Amino acid sequence: MKLKVYADRMSQPSRAVIIFCKVNGIDYEEIRVDISKGQHLTPEFAEINPMKQLPAIVDGRFKLFESHAILIFLACAFPGVADHWYPADVFKRSKIHSVLDWHHSNLRRGPVTYVLNTTLAPLRGLPLNPQAAAEAKKHLSSSLSKIESIWLKGNERFLLGGNQPSIADLSLVCDIMQLEVLDEKDRTRLLGPHKKVQQWIENTRNATQPHFDEVHKILMKVKEKLQNERSKGANDGGGSSTKKLSLSRM
Amino acid sequence: MKLKVYADRMSQPSRAVIIFCKVNGIDYEEIRVDISKGQHLTPEFAEINPMKQLPAIVDGRFKLFESHAILIFLACAFPGVADHWYPADVFKRSKIHSVLDWHHSNLRRGPVTYVLNTTLAPLRGLPLNPQAAAEAKKHLSSSLSKIESIWLKGNERFLLGGNQPSIADLSLVCDIMQLEVLDEKDRTRLLGPHKKVQQWIENTRNATQPHFDEVHKILMKVKEKLQNERSKGANDGGGSSTKKLSLSRM
Numbered sequence: 194m195k196l197k198v199y200a201d202r203m204s205q206p207s208r209a210v211i212i213f214c215k216v217n218g219i220d221y222e223e224i225r226v227d228i229s230k231g232q233h234l235t236p237e238f239a240e241i242n243p244m245k246q247l248p249a250i251v252d253g254r255f256k257l258f259e260s261h262a263i264l265i266f267l268a269c270a271f272p273g274v275a276d277h278w279y280p281a282d283v284f285k286r287s288k289i290h291s292v293l294d295w296h297h298s299n300l301r302r303g304p305v306t307y308v309l310n311t312t313l314a315p316l317r318g319l320p321l322n323p324q325a326a327a328e329a330k331k332h333l334s335s336s337l338s339k340i341e342s343i344w345l346k347g348n349e350r351f352l353l354g355g356n357q358p359s360i361a362d363l364s365l366v367c368d369i370m371q372l373e374v375l376d377e378k379d380r381t382r383l384l385g386p387h388k389k390v391q392q393w394i395e396n397t398r399n400a401t402q403p404h405f406d407e408v409h410k411i412l413m414k415v416k417e418k419l420q421n422e423r424s425k426g427a428n429d430g431g432g433s434s435t436k437k438l439s440l441s442r443m
Numbered sequence: 444m445k446l447k448v449y450a451d452r453m454s455q456p457s458r459a460v461i462i463f464c465k466v467n468g469i470d471y472e473e474i475r476v477d478i479s480k481g482q483h484l485t486p487e488f489a490e491i492n493p494m495k496q497l498p499a500i501v502d503g504r505f506k507l508f509e510s511h512a513i514l515i516f517l518a519c520a521f522p523g524v525a526d527h528w529y530p531a532d533v534f535k536r537s538k539i540h541s542v543l544d545w546h547h548s549n550l551r552r553g554p555v556t557y558v559l560n561t562t563l564a565p566l567r568g569l570p571l572n573p574q575a576a577a578e579a580k581k582h583l584s585s586s587l588s589k590i591e592s593i594w595l596k597g598n599e600r601f602l603l604g605g606n607q608p609s610i611a612d613l614s615l616v617c618d619i620m621q622l623e624v625l626d627e628k629d630r631t632r633l634l635g636p637h638k639k640v641q642q643w644i645e646n647t648r649n650a651t652q653p654h655f656d657e658v659h660k661i662l663m664k665v666k667e668k669l670q671n672e673r674s675k676g677a678n679d680g681g682g683s684s685t686k687k688l689s690l691s692r693m
Contacts, residue, residue: 243593244545255534262540269533283519284505290512295494297547343493 196221196271197251199241201228202411205305206260207248209367213264213360215404217274229317261293264360277357288353292344292361296368300340303333304371307383312374312419330383337387340365345389350396358400366397370409374416376423446471446521447501449491451478452661455555456510457498459617463514463610465654467524479567511543514610527607538603542594542611546618550590553583554621557633562624562669580633587637590615595639600646608650616647620659624666626673 198214198221200207214221226232226247233245242249242258249258252270257263268279280286306329310322344352351358352365369390372380384391398405448464448471450457464471476482476497483495492499492508499508502520507513518529530536556579560572594602601608602615619640622630634641648655 244589257537257541259541259544261544262537265540266533266537269537283516287507287512287516287519290515291507291509293544294509294511294547297544298551301548339494 194253197224198222199224199226199238199247199249199251201226201233201247202408203415204228204247205367205371206364208370208408208412209360209364210248210250210260210263210267212367212401212404212408213267213278213363215408216401217267217271217278219267219271219274261296261360261364264364268360275357277355278360280359285353289359289361292352293364296361296365299332300336300365300368303329303336304368305329307333308371308374311379312376313415333383337369337384337390340393341387341389345393348389349393351393358397362393362397363401366394369394370412373409373412374419377420444503447474448472448498449474449476449488449500450498451476451483452658453665454478454497455617455621456614458620458658458662459610459614460498460500460510460513460517462617462651462654462658463517463528463613465658466651467517467521467528469517469521469524511546511610511614514614518610525607527605528610530609535603539609539611542602543614546611546615549582550586550615550618553579553586554618555579557583558621558624561629562626563665583633587619587634587640590643591637591639595643598639599643601643608647612643612647613651616644619644620662623659623662624669627670 196214196219198207198210200211200223202208202211202225211223213219226238228247232238233242233247239245241251241256244258246258248260248263249256250263250266252266257266265279268274279289307326309317309319310326310329314321340352350356351362353359353361369384372383375383446464446469448457448460450461450473452458452461452475461473463469476488478497482488483492483497489495491501491506494508496508498510498513499506500513500516502516507516515529518524529539557576559567559569560576560579564571590602600606601612603609603611619634622633625633
């Protein structure tokens with residue numbers, strides 16, 4: 194039976210897992226679980242992942258949640274995955290674990306929370322939370338600075354050196370990509386000072402094309418719609434009308 | 444050259460790494476980095492771990508930070524570590540990664556923050572933060588409930604079944620142990636409803652004795668001093684005098 198990937202491409206760790214499968218030719222079935230409709234909160238989905246979060250996979254009788262754990266499992270259990278994604282060498286592998294662990298308590302607390310609380314919340318019927326957005330912005334700026342000064346300080350192409358990405362590059366870059374839906378000025382203000390991060394995002398994108406762009410298509414669609422709404426709002430004399438959009442229709 | 448472990452036993456992930464080394468007979472040198480004196484923030488320590496956090500290790504020319512990554516490295520790179528700590532089987536190993544990843548965004552945000560903001564902050568010259576404590580309490584209660592209902596639901600001795608602990612048991616239990624320094628009534632209120640969690644803590648403790656108790660000794664010393672201060676405060680007509688204590692003197 195084919196590997197099942199439960200995902201919503203609006204969720205950044207879902208995208209990382211899907212891109213990984215596509216780039217590595219893993220035969221899988223993608224099952225969309227629409228977060229904006231609360232489909233991840235149903236009792237049916239709790240049978241797949243009792244934590245009610247995305248992504249999750251089912252491989253035969255084996256179920257697994259948490260995207261980093263899934264990426265590692267796929268790299269180890271499926272033949273044909275190139276070594277650079279998750280090297281067999283214990284030292285290189287440990288460095289990947291270290292970046293991924295750091296990601297949880299740092300970068301991960303930035304882009305998603307910031308984007309939700311400045312932009313996407315109304316589309317999910319939630320209120321915006323400026324305090325949470327401010328906190329998230331701090332996490333984001335501090336995390337991007339650390340990525341630049343620690344892992345990319347010698348102009349490395351990828352976080353752990355070398356000419357090919359690892360699962361750590363893919364996971365972190367997919368998180369940062371969430372910033373695409375922001376107002377362009379805001380996004381530039383956040384990412385602008387981090388030239389090395391920008392180059393690294395581009396390197397990771399190039400190394401995983403055409404799948405990277407294809408899997409991010411939904412995000413770009415949301416970005417475009419939000420931009421149109423913003424211009425319309427500006428022409429109408431201001432006021433956001435993002436409430437009219439619905440993520441589940443994209 | 445001997446493995447160097449940079450740690451402060453008041454830090455829960457530091458304790459997990461030290462207990463792991465002791466239980467598995469790994470020859471190491473423990474270098475105390477006193478968090479209460481800010482020794483983790485010095486330029487010298489930044490050479491060891493640029494993130495300025497504990498624990499960190501140096502093994503020859505190899506440096507590593509993040510406790511989960513360190514535990515996995517030690518389990519893989521040192522001979523004689525029993526398989527149950529970090530099984531070679533890809534399915535079992537993946538389940539351990541899943542628990543450890545979940546830990547970062549859930550349980551880890553509970554005990555430490557709660558204890559800091561209700562009890563330890565004045566000892567580090569910081570103000571108490573009731574709002575952060577309330578948030579942390581929510582994370583803690585929800586995380587303990589999930590551990591019980593998902594991983595311990597069938598009265599398992601350890602998180603992933605079996606009769607021996609894994610690095611996931613050790614990491615999570617060391618976090619929960621931080622609650623020991625709370626006022627006894629408060630601790631009972633938090634842990635009381637979770638009988639299975641209590642039994643699992645005891646199982647993990649028993650499986651790692653005498654090292655578990657030895658490495659937690661400093662925490663028990665702080666607990667005792669705080670209790671004495673509380674009784675004294677009560678006898679003096681109330682009022683906390685924890686400010687008189689200093690963690691760095693313990």
